[in-house]
Amino acid sequence: MDAYATSGWTALADPTRRxxxxxxxxxxxxxxxxxxxxxxxxxxxxQHLKVLKGAGLVVDRKAGxxxxxxxxxAGLAQLRAELDGFWTKTxxxxxxxxxxxxxxxx
Amino acid sequence: MDAYATSGWTALADPTRRxxxxxxxxxxxxxxxxxxxxxxxxxxxxQHLKVLKGAGLVVDRKAGxxxxxxxxxAGLAQLRAELDGFWTKTxxxxxxxxxxxxxxxx
DNA sequence: CTAACGCGTTAGTGGACGCTTACGCGACAA
DNA sequence: TTGTCGCGTAAGCGTCCACTAACGCGTTAG
Numbered sequence: 388m389d390a391y392a393t394s395g396w397t398a399l400a401d402p403t404r405r406x407x408x409x410x411x412x413x414x415x416x417x418x419x420x421x422x423x424x425x426x427x428x429x430x431x432x433x434q435h436l437k438v439l440k441g442a443g444l445v446v447d448r449k450a451g452x453x454x455x456x457x458x459x460x461a462g463l464a465q466l467r468a469e470l471d472g473f474w475t476k477t478x479x480x481x482x483x484x485x486x487x488x489x490x491x492x493x
Numbered sequence: 494m495d496a497y498a499t500s501g502w503t504a505l506a507d508p509t510r511r512x513x514x515x516x517x518x519x520x521x522x523x524x525x526x527x528x529x530x531x532x533x534x535x536x537x538x539x540q541h542l543k544v545l546k547g548a549g550l551v552v553d554r555k556a557g558x559x560x561x562x563x564x565x566x567a568g569l570a571q572l573r574a575e576l577d578g579f580w581t582k583t584x585x586x587x588x589x590x591x592x593x594x595x596x597x598x599x
Numbered sequence: 600c601t602a603a604c605g606c607g608t609t610a611g612t613g614g615a616c617g618c619t620t621a622c623g624c625g626a627c628a629a
Numbered sequence: 630t631t632g633t634c635g636c637g638t639a640a641g642c643g644t645c646c647a648c649t650a651a652c653g654c655g656t657t658a659g
Contacts, residue, residue, distance in 0.1 A: 427648070435647085
């Protein structure tokens, strides 16, 4: 169920792409509507959506001439799980450092 | 308390930098120890740590000749909060779409 | 059928970025 | 002090990537 073309982290790295994603988080959007208000052209938005789709963060649906994009909860949940793992391990490392301060480093 | 040089998303975008961070999540490391096992040289690791530090994800501490890096829980928590916001809004958008399917798009 | 709309894709370009090599500085040992 | 270790930084280079302009395809309206 995994094996995405690119990582979610890499997909959300670009500021423009993050701005697009933050919009899609609110509600579904068509490509042209997304381009309005963004400092880039519509083709650029289309390319960014392709990356987000490749990372499993968004899905698209045809609606007549237009193409509606929305956030894919599954991809977002996977990122959340990965980050939660970082958080848990960080806290565990802190606890271990408190118990054995002299062995905190190496 | 914010105003980092670069975003946490951008900092964790690079695979090498993510590998470094995943190591630091386990326990604190010195720069040279991090470089061991990574396919890059020590200066490269040092530059990556600079970026991670600029994003508020890690902090450093001098220990004799060596410099110990560890994860900064505050920066990680901020990323987590941002992602949780995405998640909450996504679920809200889904709920709204179910209640008014015909107005899901625009 | 013809025209207009919305979108994806391509080619091309400028700038950002990750990496290495070389160098300089502070810290500890002899 | 002299030598060594660990680290940060500067310079240079190759590569990736975000962006635009131009084009082609499917869809709807007239």
